[in-house]
Amino acid sequence: MTVAGWPEEETDGPAASAGRWRRQWIRIGRRLAALAEAEGDRWVLWLPVAFGAGVSLYFGLMREPDRWIGPAACGGCVVLLLVLRRWFALFGAVMALSMVAAGFLVAQGHSAGVAAPVLTRVITGATVTGRVMAVERRPGAVRVTLRNPTVSRLPPERTPAALRIRLSDRHAVPEPGSVISLRATLLPPQAPAEPGAFDFQRRAWFMGLGGTGFATGAAELVEAPPVTGWRVVTVAFEQARGAIAERVAATIGDPVEASVTTALLNGEQFGIPDGTLEDFRNSGLAHLLSISGLHVGIAAGILFYVVRALLALVPYVALRWPIKKIAALFGILSALAYTLLVGAPLPTVRSVLMTGMVMGAIMLDRHPLSMRLVAFAGLVTIAMDPEGMLGPSFQMSFAAVVALIAAFERGSPRLAEWRSGAGWFLRGLLYVGGILLTSVVATLATLPFALFHFQQIAFYGVLSNLIAIPITSFWVMPWSLIAYALMPFGLEAPALIAMNWGDRAVIWTAEFFGRLPWASLTVPAMPVEGFAVLVLGGIWLCIWTRRWRWLGLLPVLAGLASPALVTRPDVLVAGDGSVMAVRTPDGRLSASGKTGGRVTETWRERDGERSGADPWPAAGGWSEGERSLSCDALGCLYRVRGRVVALPRLPDALDEDCGAADAVVTAAVARGCRAGVVVDRWALRHEGSHALRVTAEGIEVETVRGIRGDRPWTGGR
Template sequence: MTAAGWPEEETDGPPSFGGRWRRALAWIRGRLAALAEAESERWVLWLPVAFGSGASLYFGLMQEPPWWIGLVTAGGAGILLLIVRRRFVPAAVTVALLTAVGGFLVAQGHAARVAAPVLTRGITAATVTGRVMAVERRPGAVRLTLHAPSISRLSPEQTPATLRIRLSDRHPPPAPGSVVRLRATLSPPQAPAEPGAFDFQRRAWFMGLGGVGFATSAVEAMEAPPVTGWSTVALAFERARGVIAERVAATIGDPVEASVTTALLNGEEFGIPEETLEDFRNSGLAHLLSISGLHVGIAAGILFYVVRAMLATVPYIALRWPIKKIAALFGILSALAYTMLVGAPLPTVRSVLMTGLVMGAIMLDRDPLSMRLVAFAGLVTIALDPEGMLGPSFQMSFAAVVALIAAFERGSLRLAAIRRDAGWLVRSLLYVGGILLTSVVATLATLPFSLFHFQQIAFYGVLSNLIAIPITSFWVMPWSLIAYALMPFGAEAPALIAMNWGDRAVIWTAELFGRLPWASLTVPAMPVEGFAVLVAGGLWLCIWTRRWRWLGLVPILAGLASPALVTRPDVLVAGDGAVVAVRMADGRLSASGKGGGRIVETWRERDGDRTAADPWPAAGGWADGAGRSSMACDDWGCLYQLRGKIIALPRLADALDEDCGVADAVVTAAVARGCRAGLVIDRWALRHGGAHTLTVTGEGIRIETSNGRQGERPWSGPGR
């Protein structure tokens, strides 16, 4: 070898150009092989990544694949593995392929297993009978989940397995487990507000939810046989949640504080006023209201330490029994009970799995904080709910845990050495520094996912969490466990009052930081491709331990910059055509009226601008001053002009004849038969394509639809 590390040239003459390239490639291969060997213990951590990638591939297809394609691919990969099993790199790639195929098959099988009828059209004045399985209390309303309903004018084979119906609070809510009858207006699960937005249709398919609606009559109780089996346990916890909400409301007078306390005790955050929720979002404290790993971990940890301390006070037990393992068992039971009390939402189920693995590692005398433990938990979680992997709760919780463990692996030994000989002052500073570091790492790890799913950055999240997390961990959660223990005896009031003191401090923190200038920033939606590149870079950075891990910063930065490469549409049309938005001269979106609600809000969020622009004028219009864009309206409708193209937006069907003769595109909720415009979006186009977006370019008008983005899948509109 030469001094530079290159292989010595074996020939006497000067090396040729091809020889230098061969030597360079051989050196690169050697360096990569050395790095791969040095990281040999970390290769297994990529298996959940491959498994999740296979599941993501299934959800990303535009057509439902045939059932046999995954099996054939798995068989071919298995044969290939037998052939290349003695060669490390080909064998590793083949194992990754097999794992990815496994994720694909699991997702496909799960989609087939949960298949159930879904409403394909709206139904008015329907008589609905079903068993109440969940009661969610909201401001001014109650939302019921009805299981095994019957619907007038629908045959049993067309009837969904589960319905969600909103009931006014003027009517008393029924008890969980009861069978009720009511009249309601029903509709299918809502399609995405625009192509690429949150797909509630897909989420509803995997939840078994076949329709939503609102009641138009009071609830009538019906006689029915009692429930049996596991449903009995689920309904018992559902009733307990209702009792908890009633006890909190009776003890805590302030409705905002009562709603936050209730959310932490039974998982119902729907009763929290929107203004308070906005403060929690802007301050970066929204995760405290959504029951997740933090709450489950605290609940299990408190009981673990309490049980261990109690057992340690009895010398006979402490000297003869494995009290640490017994305490870990009680920690698992505490996590399970807490999860059932808060309704077992998906993030909490994943947290219970993680907590159970940690406590199980303690019982088996293994390291409870390891990346392999997280990898195993991720693999199991994806297998249990492949579609849930696409949601923010899964991604943000695992991102935070993976980043924290990666940081712990880098600095744990050094911190332990400092702590070993430190006094109380240094230990206190280390504790505060640990909370600060944890907040910084978790905030940075979850930031990309917040940008992708919510288009929002909370600038004061680190500071607010530095105050709120210790209060929640050392005051609120311990008192919540005491309140649970006292509720069966009706003596929970002192514990609830003490717990509320901490909740009041957390609310104050959210209001303080959430209302500061520049508390949060809304950014344009990140493209899926940029998000995938960013996640790959983050995994590369956290999984590897050698210096080459820093190469992950390149795709991370590229992903963060990707929203700048996306052009937002100029015209957005709701799936039913009831509301349309156009881009004004100042770049903001102006909607066609005061309606639209959540749809228009979603458009603005994905636009990176939450401020509401003025609606379309009844008469008159505007122009940008340079002739590039303008809007002109009258009683018949509006004409939107941009980059030389005219888009007609008629309010009345009688205006279609004139608009079709002058416009390049026509958008209407009516039927536009015989329209001569080059592009027509009418009732039939909306029914087939769902929400539409139009982007005016130099080449013409580019159109995209939500159903076109979804493809022909079981949960999408036209393919159902």
Template sequence: MTAAGWPEETADGPPALGGRWRRLLARAGGRLAALAGAEGERWVLWLPVAFGAGVSLYFGLRQEPVWWGGLAGVGGAVVLLLAVRRWFALAGVAMALLMVAAGFLVAQAHTVRMAAPVLTRSIAGATVTGRVMAVERRPGAVRITLREATVSRLAPEQTPAALRIRLSDRNPAPVPGSVVRLRATLLPPQAPAEPGAFDFQRRAWFMGLGGTGFATGAVEQVEAPPVTGWSTVAIAFERARGAIAERVAAAIGDPVEASVTTALLNGEEFGIPEATLDDFRNSGLAHLLSISGLHVGIAAGILFYVVRALLAAVPYIALRWPIKKIAALFGIVSALAYTLLVGAPLPTVRSVLMTGMVMGAIMLDRHPLSMRLVAFAGLVTIAMDPEGMLGPSFQMSFAAVVALIAAFERGSVRLAEWRRDAGWFGRGLFYVGGILLTSVVATLATLPFSLFHFQQIAFYGVLSNLIAIPITSFWVMPWSLIAYALLPFGLEAPALIAMNWGDRAVIWTAAFFGRLPWASLTVPAMPVAGFAALVAGGLWLCVWRRRWRWLGMLPILAGLASPMLVERPDVLVAGDGTVVAVRLPDGRLSASGKGGGRVTETWRERDGERTTADPWPVAGGWSEGERSLSCDALGCLYRLRGKMLALPRLPDSLDEDCGAADAVVTAAVARGCRAGVVVDRWALRHEGAHTLTVTAEGIKVETVRGLRGDRPWTGGR
């Protein structure tokens, strides 16, 4: 040893130091192996996660992979698994790679399966004929979905498989299953409002929706052959939803209360006024309007207990028949019927899978609640709709269920002991505490997804759910089942009125909490990396049982902090160039006019702002610090950090702006413009919406196409 205490050097290096490191690494490896062995039964839960990672990998690509890419990945993973099957750890890694490749392949195959013509340009004054497959009743309008369509100005091979067209509500809505003819302006599915925003084009591709539009004339009924095949069932349930909406409107006079009651009965949220929706969002009760696990579980549970009680009331049946299993079968049937009636949205499909497996476990005398059950449901749901995994419905639904089961696994034994020793008053408190705990866990679990997708946090969600969930569970849903039973006989009015008393209390709860000061907080859009860290940390925290699960809190905290580290752009340009917004000194956006609609609303939401600033001045401007805006009849000049951005209104000023400005943004064609950054009609048509961020190094430009690349659903950009 040296005087300083370091190991002495030898001809072969410092073996003592190497030996120490080897011992430390061996000890750490042994500890890790012990932890891994102790969690042995939980490793299988990561297989659906790997499957979902493969789906995410596919959708994260900027270019469509070769057709054999997924097959090659699965084949290579299978070969690797066979080669290392004798070594447990390596076999586990190979299995995970196989699941990643399988998820990639399923997503790729689903994209090919959903391929259909999509509009790439607007078509005005087209004559459209098609069969009405869905009718959505909205305030002031009706929206219909047409299939088997023909368009006067499109060849059959260019005609989309489905079109969604908005009609005026001045005329009666067409009947589902009928064939109609109308004149309409058709539009391609809308591209993202800015890089990273919601991609409706992608969602429309996987919905089979090739275009949207609005009618410019009256709707004419056309004689057509009858419906055949599965469409007969779909149209029958669509007509049932319409009949339910009409019966509710006849029984309940208040349109707001009628719209909420209708949403709970047939899944149609379209008729709820925006102000009421805002109350539900701000109060944390929006999940009550979306038919999901809560509603399916309650409906199946009520029927399970009712059937079991009725069968138990007959001694001959109770003593000879497996009444519990028979009741579970009725629960499965009710869940399926309810799912079909509300249109089978993705959260409901997940819920009916979960409910079916819970009831199936009861029929097989197995424990009905487990993380493996959730894992299997997640795997099946992702395989059915890979793109749906990227949406908030799937993510928030599974996040809540996974977190609740993880909490149940940790505390079920102790809670059962407390409940067994409690009296009737203690059990009542136990129930209230259970609702409170459920609300807290579900709220915390869905918070990251609310931040990522909606940039919003509801602070009073726990309190509002503590009131609204018991009302929904013990009053609204039982009366809804009674109403379903009475609907075929035309006797549903009393049940609907009784159900509406509960709905009225829920609406009041949403309005009370949603309008309190600081009811909700909006934040800037979360970066994808921060969201990925949150998801990984949450899974780590919920899947494992040992103390190392708390390491998941590190990426969770990093992800929650990530929105505060994002620098929002200084200039945003809509995809068609009709709206441009610049950032004011107070951080808000000021747009170039009163138009923009959903585009400017998306910009505001992703900024985490509740309001937008006044539009640009026609003449004049403002100056504060390093930012200034000056406008005249020809256009505006935006100055920031020593850079000048020209925003011309008329092409006449392009020559002067191109010679003096660092960047030029115009909806016209700017051929030969000498500015360092040029955003003109051709750039917008090819690249989509743009954002510009001025830094000390220069002007950073991001585009929709640059972020998402060229995929089948991007429409050529």
């Protein structure tokens, strides 16, 4: 007999056991199907995630794919969608696969679209002529970006589309839009300092930047800025940024306060002293110095409420015109103007897009805060700049927004219930609690990305933001808008002084919390695999609304624990062989030369250390446990776990070291060296920076080229 279609359950035997397992799996499947059906309106939110996965797939390849692969994958997915349109589950799976293919195609097409020559060697004494399209003022120097330059020692087909050159501030600063000529030393974009570190070559490729350099003299004016054409707007805003910096410096005497005020008005952070930047980072307030969604949203919000209030004062207008929608339009325009004024960096462009969508939703009588809105904004911004998706700015800004909206979706019903009928005191408490909750949620959401990109945790970030964000929102930004409005008339000084009072309070907050004991903690670099698992877990937590969302905590915790599973290298070698480092018994790195450069600073940060060990001695060394370093005039020998790594300073030591050491690391050419591992000039030139790990089984070697492969931005094809 059967009951409900099932055979009678046997009490023992293999058949009974198999039947029980089969029924258990059926029940699990039905339960999952019920959960999936209950979350039906949320599945669409995974499409931007799939799109981003396609972008990541493109950048994760070891060689550049053939041009037909992206279009063929998209075309195949379209055919499958047409064939499977009647089967909902299969259709949804293929739709996700189609978004992966679309992301891959967009990244591939964007890479091909920005292709331009890149310097592959150092060029000294070159005469460079080009149009100044950006001017960045730094302490002691000015950095200019030249578009469509000509270089005396390069043919046109090998000349980069843009060069970034540093000038001394002892000479006159070139005017944006002008064509200048100068003598300079040009350098290729810098490769990663170690395998897995930040890849400036890739970022420069997508910026259209083919090289950097420094001028060896003053720049000569060849042509004045244009007075007609499309460049006029760009030049005008670039000139406005310079004028803002000059007026702030003339009004505010303290250079630190002036630099912070300038950063908030025109987006230039280059004049802020390193000590102040460190205080802002340690206190968790660094995001206030970077023009981002917070600033754009505040600027648009202030103008939205001001315009709406002014229109409401006129009864005829308030009763007959859609003043809320008109105010939203002004909010969009203010966000656009603010973005152009601060130089339109990519984070600000993304913020304007999201702000425009919020204001657009108000104009269309739609809910302005929704996860679908953020999903669409993410999809558009990834399509605009696929490579930017890999950077901290994109990831941290969207992580904070997604987490805040997820928290708003869950907490808004209860908050509305509390606010109904509440008096002024309770409303004030709810406001303070809202700021505190916002700070906590945003801090927790961006913490994993700070760990991955900067290896840093700011312990007092919630408290510092609780003080600094209200000051920025209700004092600094309103006065900045007033200062903008008064600058054309030369009356901005009172507004700048009032704005600076708020900036002074924010700086004090950063200094106070940034210098407290245990203000921040540095940790070793997180592996890419752990970061990917963590991000997927966080997305799972924020997208779903049912209890199964809490399963996302498991990959989040696994990702946070992943740095503990990574063994940092025992020996590190810069790509040009100029500096090497070995690990001391206390776990820090000891470098072969002067510390404090870009390479050694990157090594130290990825180690999670605030300071490195003493440099290698000219003679003598140290020994403790299984690690020792002994040096003489010819070079050094590093012993760890019973193996010997030779680090010769002079080629004369190569013959002896190659016959006795397990590994030889040198900046010279080591032809015919018999050591098991040889890292010499040719290996460094071809493979880039090297990382060596000494294990009981042998010596593992990891290189920059082995991690990145051969891609257009690495010089590969």
